[in-house]
Amino acid sequence: MLVTLLVAVAGSSLFGAQAPISAAQSTPVKSEGEANSLNDVAGLTAFIDGIMKVHMDNFKFPGAVISIVKDGEILLAKGYGYSNLEKNQLANPETDLFRIASTTKLFTWTAVMQLVEQGKIDLDTDVNTYLKTVKIPNTYSEPITMRHLMTHTAGFEEGGVGYQITTDPKKLPVSISETLAKHMPARVRPPGEMSSYSNYGAALAGLIVEEVSGIAYNDYIQKYVFDSLDMKYATVQEPIPAALEAFSVPGYAKENGVFAAQPPTFEGGFRPAGSAAVSAIDMAHFMIAHLQNGRYGEKQLLKPETALLMHAPAFQFHKDLPAMDLGFYELYMNGRKVISHGGADMQFNTELYLVPDKQIGIFVSYNGGDGALAADGLAKAFLDRYFPVEEASLPLVSSELNDAVQKYAGSYQFTRRNHTDIDKFYSFMSKISVAAAGNRLFIGSGAEQQVFEPIGPDVFQQVGGEGRIGFRTDESGKVTHLLLDFLPAMPLERASLLDQTSFWFPLLGISVFLFITVILGFLYRRREISAMPNEQKWAYRLSAATAVWALSTIVATLVIVMNMDLLTRLSRITQSLNLYLFMPILLVGFTLAMIVLSVLAWKNKYWTVLKRVHYSLIMLSAVALSLFFYHWNLLGWHFG
Known part of the structure; x- marks a missing residue:
């Protein structure tokens, strides 16, 4: 679920990643006959084996599973590396339950569309019509609809600090409705205006499934998705039910150069957005159903017209760029439309790609390392081999x-x-x-x-x-x-x-420099300051104390807030964070006192004009820093 990982990558090293690169819709594609080589299963297997071997070395993951389908059949289902290092257990595509994080949303969206075709949900009706235990405030005149939730255009802000996940199974199960009522994000833009990926919106859709159907979310997905598709090794329940626990796959991270199993994370009340654990073969069943317009074997997961609607553009930023479908997002790879959804948490990375016009689906999941980069590279390599794109020159423009x-x-x-909320600060960079x-x-x-x-x-x-x-x-x-x-x-x-680092960094840099000068000046001129009249002496002492406190608060911001690991940040509010938040408030107190004394310094002509200017600059630096903490929601306890 934790798509916050994607945001972090996108914000810092977006173009260092081998992300799915889209091609122009109009880019010419080579002849259809080249796809016939997919009939050579041995060649396909050898090709994927080679990619996985290289990727395991380069992207440092202990294990992975993959399934590839075409024309309603499984072409390849295979495990690579280990699903459990402690048990020396090789990855098994049939039974191993890899966590698929946000790819879970595809089950939620499929459930929604089942209820749409039954006439129980209308895509363009106010979601408050369906909600019984939670009500969305009327921040804007336009209501939020299911179409908005499915295209991530509802207009919710992002949230998650302190509550998005938990590592404590004793806190489960958790009510979806209680979680969503307690942690409702603000509506920050009118619905339908712009997409903004939202775990809250997907969880809200899962709650609507629950309340409209009268069946608990976990049970609905099990009965109407998993059972319908003969998905025997699949669950959205947390923790994984006892009957499937033996097949649960731990996630790994490198510690001192060695893979170490990490504590599992749980989505709790946000589970419609990211709680599923599924085998690769079961995901093949799900891909086949969507590629065959809702049909899997003798079962019809969705009516053909419903599946086609789900796969069609529903919100488009620009006519020449990929759209958001109803739950799927589009990519253009090698000139072909691909509908896709990925998922990532602290240890697992998953990607699912469907190429509708070729009836091809690819599912791949990794239990550690840089799986997201590996998945993107694998999909691109697959398409380059089987559906290569011809070189296309850029069109002439005016x-x-x-x-x-x-x-x-x-x-x-x-x-x-x-x-x-305090979450705002984490978008600073x-x-x-x-x-x-x-x-x-x-x-x-x-x-x-x-x-x-x-x-x-x-x-x-x-x-x-x-x-x-x-x-x-x-x-x-x-x-x-x-x-x-x-x-x-x-x-x-x-x-x-005010949101740009290019504004704040120079301002903070100048402030830090001035704070250091006043501290050094205070230490150098201690005797001179002691001989001053009391009001001037205390004014100097206040400036030095403000500078020390300001620098200490900046250091604490870096050490306590900025340096907090993602797991801790999203699972709990630490005592150190609570205590830290007193520091900006005390800084404001120092700043207000300095403002008063700056006025007095000029009014009563303390010191020389140059020293008064310096004193005022220190005061303004404290004001600037206080405004920084205010703007980034670090002034007070702003928890969602």
Whole structure:
């Protein structure tokens, strides 16, 4: 579930990742006959074996499972490495329960569409119509609908610090409705306006399934999805039920160069967004059903028209970029439409890709390491081998487009972020900078830099690659949003000045320098200060105390808040965090006192003019730092 991992990667090393790179819809594809080589199962197996061997070395995961389907049949289902190192147990695609995190949402969305075709849910009706135990506030005149939830356009902010997951099985089971009522995020944009990936929205859809059907979410998915598809090694229950516990796969992380099993994480009340653990062969059944318009064997999971609706574009940032379908997100890979969904938590990474026009599905899951990068590389290598794309030259564009690229330059931040809670601070560094030179845009730097050229209004094609980026503008022509084609559920919006690191870093740097000068000055001039009149002496002492406290608060912010590991951050509010939050408040107290004494210093003409200026600069530095903590929700206890 913890798509917060994806946001962290996207914000820091987005273009270092081998992410799914989309190709233009219009890119020519080679002849259909090349796909016939998939009939050579031995060749396919050898090809995947070779990729997995390289990936296990490069991406450092202990084990993985994969299943590939075509035309209603399983072409390949295989395990690689170990599913349990302690038991020396090789990965088994038939029975091993790999956690699939946010890929669980596909089960939730499928359940929703079952109820849609039964007439129990309407995609465009206010979700409050269906909710019995939780009500969404009417922040905007437009209501949130199921279509908004399924396309991640409901307009919720992101949240999760302290409550998104737990590692304590004694806290389970947890009520979905109680969790969603307690941790409801703010509505920060009108529904339908812009996508912003939301675990809360998916969990809310799961609650609606529960309350509309009258069947507990876990039981509904088991009966109407898993049982219908003969998925015997699949569950959304937490902890994994006793009957399947023997097949549970632990997640691993490297500790001192050796893989060590990590404590399992649980989604609790957010389980419709990420609690499933499933075998690769059972996921093959699920892929076959969706590729065959809802049919698996003699069972009809969805009516054909319902499945086609689910796989069709439902929200599109730009007509030339991948859309959000109803639950699936689109990618364009080697000129083909792929509908997909991935999932990641602290140890597991999963990806599912469906190529509807070729009736091909790929599922792969890893129990450690950099599985996300491995999965993307595997899918791309598969398509390059079996459905290669011909070289396509960039279209000629008008000089007007070439001359207008400068307006796209700037700093962008993900729409998927927090606005009202302490979570906001964790988006401080998650920005993408776009630079412009000549008729090109540049993202990243050094070897990771990608270059884009215009191919149409607000759309740019990667030079030497298949990636695309697109922009949205307002009525005045001002650029407001950016979309990377491999993250259709997570657009970015132009960052305001107060959200940019380029604003805060120089300001904080100057403040730190001034704080250091006042401390050094105080130590150097101790005797001189002691001889001053009392009011001047205490004014100096206050400035030194404020500087010491400000620097201590900055250090504590780095050590306690910024350096908190993801598992701790999302599972509990630590005592150290609670205690830390007193520090910015006390800083504000020091700052207010300095403001008063700065006024007195000028009014009563303390010291020389130069020293009064310096004193005022220290006061302004304290004000700037206090505003920093206020803006990033570190002033007080803002927990969701």
